[in-house]
Amino acid sequence: MSTTPASSTPARAATPRTPGIQWRLFLTCWVIFCLHFATDFVREHFLVTSIVDDRSFDLGRYYEMHPDIFRNPPEAPHGGVHHGANPGMSMIGAIPYALFKPLVDVVVEKELAGRTGRAGDDAAYKDPRAKRMEFYRRARELGVDVRFGLLGFITMVFCMAPLSALSAVIVMRLLMGMGWSERASLWLSFAYAFCTPILFRTAYLNQNIGIGLFGIMGLAVLWDPLRTAAQRWSWRMRLMASGFLGGVCFLSDYSGAITCGLIGVYAVWRAMEERGWGDVIPTGLWYTLGALPPIVMLWFYQWASFGNAFLPPQNWMPPVEWIEVGYKGVGGPQPDLFWMLLADTRFGLFTTSPFLLLALAWPFYAWRGQTRLPRREALLCAAITLAYVVFFSAVQYTRLQWVTGIRYLMPVIPFLFLLAVDVVRVVPRAVAAVALAAGFLVDWSLAMTRSQAGVVQAINTVLHEGLSLPVVTTLSKMTASYLPFRLTAWPLYVVAALMVLAIWTIRRPARQAFAKHLSAA
Secondary structure: OOOOOOOOOOOOOOOOOOOOHHHHHHHHHHHHHHHOOOOOOOHHHHHHHHHHHHOOOOOHHHOOOOOOEEEOOOOOOOOOEEEOOOOHHHHHHHHHHHHHHHHHHHHHHHHHHHHHOOOOOOOOEOOOOHHHHHHHHHHHHHOOHHHHHHHHHHHHHHHHHHHHHHHHHHHHHHHHHOOOOHHHHHHHHHHHHHOOOHHHHOOOOOHHHHHHHHHHHHHHHHHOOOOOHHHHOOHHHHHHHHHHHHHHHHHHOOOHHHHHHHHHHHHHHHHHHHHOHHHHHHHHHHHHHHHHHHHHHHHHHHHHHHOOOOOOHHHHOOOOOOOOOOEOOEOOOOHHHHHHHHHOOOOOHHHHOHHHHHHHHHHHHHHOOOOOOOHHHHHHHHHHHHHHHHHHOOEHHHHHHHHOOOOOOHHHHHHHHHHHHHHHOOOOHHHHHHHHHHHHHHHHHHHHHOOOOOHHHHHHHHHHHOOOOHHHHHHHOEOOOOOOOOOOHHHHHHHHHHHHHHHHHOOHHHHHHHHHHHHHO
């Protein structure tokens, strides 16, 4: 059969030199992502607790606690209460929650036992948004407020944060394969993590960023510019692994079919160019075989929840605003939505990530022969970006994106970053520096404040009120029943800084010497 195709790499490719540097990058990103943990409890969290605590997909216990949770309509073959989203990220988030469930149960039982003897419950949550106060009141009544808080923390720290940190390592390896030095690749990977909305969106469980993370992993397995995967896995295994990751994108959200499909096209394209037409059909079959398990899991979920394996959860949703447009709110592309996705100050791609504006100059510098990103991979990155923008410009629910900030276009961030960073090398240093600084200012401000008013308000809040953290903001709105002392952001920043310092200063010889000292004692 076929051998492993040669990877399309630039003439000059950097190779890893510093032992452990990728682990340090991973741990640094993990710590900083965790520092910006947001307490938002979203629809994906409800399915996590249902899967682990109730061993069911039914969300009946939480009916009316979230607008996306609904009772199955009479025409659905199966009854019950479910939400209108794919289950992928909830299933992944359920893994760490299941591991920590015994500890969570102990904490929750102790807290609820302490409430039993109290004369009255004076706990409160103060927020100008009435729906958030009502959600807290209902969670408190059900005795799940502490469980929800711990669940959100666990799924962020042990699911979202490590996945995003892993994607930063993958980006570093891709950049080294494009010819960047190890040091430059490291710093640019930090730019990927902290100068784009990756920092903002990692703060809690979300399927849209998951598509981007699994997508860039799927590309890395096939592209493999450093040729490390090719030394360990056959081409078939890489196709199946990439297909599986593409299938997970689909399991996470139906829009993930874009990433899954386009990376599949990329795999076939590679096979056609490097192995000939005879390998095209086998390549497509192996990729599809890898994608099938997550897709079958989605079909099972839909059958178990609604009684139909192939109709999406949105098919059973009750009528909401814009649902009459097209199929359940999905019609044809609209120019105003296209513009909102790119430039709305609350969630636009380029307003929330000005650094990515550099990607628009990539065709010009490619025409001049000054880029390093190979043509095939560059076209894939551009195709994924354009496909998502066009698709969501046809989705009416884009108009509601201001509630949570940039979300729908998160799948394009890793791919668009590769185009943008390829331009950094050839533009004037001042332009690159301004783009990086603007990206850091905007995205760190958004991650700290999580302002629904958008970029300008987030920056203004930071400039006038100083550094903050989402968890501190949330706890400040609660009574002392949860935390008997006033928490500020600065101690958390100091702890995180010390952890990062330790990551980069403690070397292996020092650890070995310490271990030798202990053994001698």
